[in-house]
Amino acid sequence: MKIKYNLICLVFISLIYTSCKKEKLSEESVFVDSTLPKNALDSYIYNNYTVPYNIDIIYKYVDRESDLTYNLVPATYDGSVRMTKLLLNFGLKPYDDITGSKAFMRAYFPKILTYIGTSSVKSNGTIVLGTAEGGKKINLYNLNNLAGNSTSISYLNKYYFHVIHHEFQHILNQTKPFPTSFNTISGVGYVGDVWNTTYVTDGAAIAAGFISPYASKESTEDFAELYSFYVTLSASEYTAYLNSAGSTPAGIAIINTKMEVVKTYMKNEFGIDMDALRANIQAKVAGLSTFDQTTLP
Amino acid sequence: MKTQYLFITVLAILLFTGCDKKKDRIFEDSPAARLNASINDAYSALNGKKTWIFSFYPGANVEYGGFNLFPNFTTSVDVTLQADYATTTQSSTFKVYAGSGPILTFDTYNSVIHYFSLPGYYTGNSTSLGIGASDSGMKGEFEFLVLSSSQDSVVLKGRKYGNVMKMRAVASDQLATIIANYKTANTKFNTYRGFAIEVNGKTLQGVPTLATVNGTSRPNRSFTLATTPSLTVSYIATDTGIEFYKEYTVEGIKVNKLTFVAATTQYPLGYYANSNNTFKMIPRLTTTP
Numbered sequence: 001m002k003i004k005y006n007l008i009c010l011v012f013i014s015l016i017y018t019s020c021k022k023e024k025l026s027e028e029s030v031f032v033d034s035t036l037p038k039n040a041l042d043s044y045i046y047n048n049y050t051v052p053y054n055i056d057i058i059y060k061y062v063d064r065e066s067d068l069t070y071n072l073v074p075a076t077y078d079g080s081v082r083m084t085k086l087l088l089n090f091g092l093k094p095y096d097d098i099t100g101s102k103a104f105m106r107a108y109f110p111k112i113l114t115y116i117g118t119s120s121v122k123s124n125g126t127i128v129l130g131t132a133e134g135g136k137k138i139n140l141y142n143l144n145n146l147a148g149n150s151t152s153i154s155y156l157n158k159y160y161f162h163v164i165h166h167e168f169q170h171i172l173n174q175t176k177p178f179p180t181s182f183n184t185i186s187g188v189g190y191v192g193d194v195w196n197t198t199y200v201t202d203g204a205a206i207a208a209g210f211i212s213p214y215a216s217k218e219s220t221e222d223f224a225e226l227y228s229f230y231v232t233l234s235a236s237e238y239t240a241y242l243n244s245a246g247s248t249p250a251g252i253a254i255i256n257t258k259m260e261v262v263k264t265y266m267k268n269e270f271g272i273d274m275d276a277l278r279a280n281i282q283a284k285v286a287g288l289s290t291f292d293q294t295t296l297p
Numbered sequence: 298m299k300t301q302y303l304f305i306t307v308l309a310i311l312l313f314t315g316c317d318k319k320k321d322r323i324f325e326d327s328p329a330a331r332l333n334a335s336i337n338d339a340y341s342a343l344n345g346k347k348t349w350i351f352s353f354y355p356g357a358n359v360e361y362g363g364f365n366l367f368p369n370f371t372t373s374v375d376v377t378l379q380a381d382y383a384t385t386t387q388s389s390t391f392k393v394y395a396g397s398g399p400i401l402t403f404d405t406y407n408s409v410i411h412y413f414s415l416p417g418y419y420t421g422n423s424t425s426l427g428i429g430a431s432d433s434g435m436k437g438e439f440e441f442l443v444l445s446s447s448q449d450s451v452v453l454k455g456r457k458y459g460n461v462m463k464m465r466a467v468a469s470d471q472l473a474t475i476i477a478n479y480k481t482a483n484t485k486f487n488t489y490r491g492f493a494i495e496v497n498g499k500t501l502q503g504v505p506t507l508a509t510v511n512g513t514s515r516p517n518r519s520f521t522l523a524t525t526p527s528l529t530v531s532y533i534a535t536d537t538g539i540e541f542y543k544e545y546t547v548e549g550i551k552v553n554k555l556t557f558v559a560a561t562t563q564y565p566l567g568y569y570a571n572s573n574n575t576f577k578m579i580p581r582l583t584t585t586p
Contacts (some may be wrong), residue, residue, distance in 0.1 A: 005301050005305070008305055009304070009305065009308060013308065026327070028330075036373060036374050036392065037372070037373065037374060039374070059405070060390060060392070060404035060405055061402065061404045061405070061439075062404070063402075063440060063456075070416075070432070071414060071415075071416050071432060071433045071434060071436070072414075073406055073411040073414045073415060073439070074389075074403070074404050074405050074406045074411065074439070075405065075406055076389075076405060076406040077389065077390070077405050077406075079406075080405070117406045117411070118415060118416060118418075118419055119418075121416040121417075121418040121419075121431055121432045122432055123430070123431070123432045125418060125431045125432070127418070144406055
């Protein structure tokens, strides 16, 4: 009886296990690769960003890559071409020159750049200049106004290069943390989210030892702002900026102390001499007015 | 002994119910294959006739009425746009991609269509405020879910605000004439400041508000009628008359399309009527009768 029972059980169980055959999966992927023809800018991006730096530029509007909080429009093709050429020459190349190869930017620079035609306009009428997400992506806005302003380095710095160097510095910090001693220089002076109401002018922020109002938000922003201001401004512009109306020698002294930490960090951790980088950028900026922004090979 | 029977019974039940065959698909192909097929359908429709009349309705509540855009899908990526409200012809790009269905997007800037998506911050100038709210503007869309596509018509639904809009294919060689006719109609409608609507023995007044679009002060193609309850209608000026955003019922009469009837002494500007003349829209150049 027992044997018969066990036998029946065995048969049933083996039937249960063998009968449920797996379904064959289709060999075709549900994701179809785009077969859209490439234009001159697509090829330029592929050859000058994707292959050497592993960077992709999303210049055509993709809503899930944009900020859905705002009403945004795509960038113009012309603006995209200009930005792509400007960024390569004035943003990426200086680092290549200083480090001697493309490896540094390939390793650290954000992997995705998106272009948007307008700025993000908040409901109170103020605008957002640029944003970055998690060290992987930088969004560049207001490209549709680029054509009329693209030979003004102060405009380009304000809207683009400042943002790019700032966000890039965050990524470097995430890879190799800056010395914690930096945090103690301004210590409890960081004001968090009320930075824009605490210091309304550059001069007031400088007097308090912050290079910009935004730098007073927290130490990581302070660090990135210091770096970004230093490398995008020429020596004389930088000095003039530090002496903006309302600044004080005591505040400038604090900024200089912090800047030493930033410089030492960049030199020791990444082998980048910020003065050499600044000189390289300034040499390139001198040729901005004659730089060809629109011709693609 | 009893438990043994019970155990065998359970096993038997498992055996018979466990291996239920995979449910039959309602559609033969996989969802991904069908989505890809519908994208290809949309492409072949857009690139088939190439030239279209696009009844474009910006606004969360179609409060500005419609604008006629004239897209020409010249290649699988390039599109040229003209419109009844603008004098420019601009080229840019488009794409149909997979989302919750095939999605048509105009993905590089083209002022003809993206003007409506600009925040009010950008459409104003030193002397006048931009149209719409400073952060959202006219709330025009440039990404559309393709609800249906054929060689002659494409039905689109805006992704943010859900306005349903139609594109109608036209012969390429007639496009220039058609655009000229639409522009004439548009200019005429820009002069109208009010309408008397004769329907079912009653006369209602329709007075559109003005808005500055692309530098031109223009009555919105929309007004509210003092029916009970009140009814706001939106429409678009066409070469033959008026097309409403959707079918409206006014005083018991259903209307979706009106044809222009030429001027007479009684109607110096002419009027717009439905096919059996039960609904008349009589334009005037003043807001008050």
